[in-house]
Amino acid sequence: MNKKNDILEAATRSFSMFGYKATTIEQVAKLAKVGKGTVYNFYDNKEQLLKEAVLLMIDDMKKETENNFDPSISFMENVHQSIVRLLNYREQHLLFAKLLEEERQLQTPEVIEMISSINREIVMYISEKLGLAVERGEIRPCNVEVVAFVFLKSYLALVVDWQTTYSEPLTQQEIAEVIQQTIISGLSK
């Protein structure tokens, strides 16, 4: 079962570097050192390959936040720690950023669908966490879905959009600080 993994890794690298449209299955096969047909022994089609790559990316990031949740500190502090940790997920951000770029510039239908699916997924995930925190009385009651939406948009704006307007990317420090100062502390009691 090593080849299946090699193929997915090769595909992920290629998607991250060149985007969905510009990666060819033949390229992926070459990178994974298998024949083109072998790719189709493990994955139904190109779109499926993208889905698996994205799924892995999201799962990685979810696990990171789940496994490091520390009940002995406040919800607010946990969120802050998670963000600091997630900011180190360069590869995942690279893939997501490349897909966002492709969504904007080429409007590849599969990528558009994928991005909005990822967004829905992440907003749902954050919503749940916020809902629990509200129930436990750790943050003020709020429209969790809308707040989750703003949260994600702000995070992406800082990580991805900032450097398109102001060449210099923000440091992890700056990003974590701003989110902390605004959204997180705004919600805390």
Add this chain to the structure above:
Amino acid sequence: MNKKNDILEAATRSFSMFGYKATTIEQVAKLAKVGKGTVYNFYDNKEQLLKEAVLLMIDDMKKETENNFDPSISFMENVHQSIVRLLNYREQHLLFAKLLEEERQLQTPEVIEMISSINREIVMYISEKLGLAVERGEIRPCNVEVVAFVFLKSYLALVVDWQTTYSEPLTQQEIAEVIQQTIISGLSK
């Protein structure tokens, strides 16, 4: 000097409805009930016309916040009131939304440049206001430029992006509330 204004109004309407690329000078002339050449007696070219339309839009919104600033209430409350008022600027939002759409979908160079110029302008404006508020001790010290950036992105995400993901637009009430609950109260002392 009535014709000059007629032309600008016609252009603004057309830009708002059809976007920059899809409005033709001939259309604008017809709408303004003048000949095509007359447009060029008042405005150098199409891009200039867009610039004037956008300038007017920004000035309107700036004036609205300036004129209604109430020193007897807190900075935070003033911001909240401004947002509530600005949310009623449907026409301005329509023009901005159309330009954002065109930037994303057609990538018209003039529109891309215009959007980033508007963004810079607005971020600068908010930055100044935040800077003053920090000086006066009304809000906590922060990286004003980055906070202004997040502020604008969040506002646009709620007003423009939300309905592309979740068909139903948010009510003004919901938008103002979420911004209030997160960014504004997060910064307040």
Add this chain to the structure above:
DNA sequence: CCAGTGACCGAATTCGATTTATAGTCAGTC
């Protein structure tokens, strides 16, 4: 005179026919 005009021009864009690239298949190989 001169503010106003629309026919006119060339650059840019669209259109559509042809060529090229590639996603996915399958007969064959090791």
Add this chain to the structure above:
DNA sequence: GACTGACTATAAATCGAATTCGGTCACTGG
């Protein structure tokens, strides 16, 4: 029977012809 790469059908890139539209300017009517 896991794996392959030549093969096919279709989607995308290419490129020249046709069209559109921004901008000009010689003209007009008030």
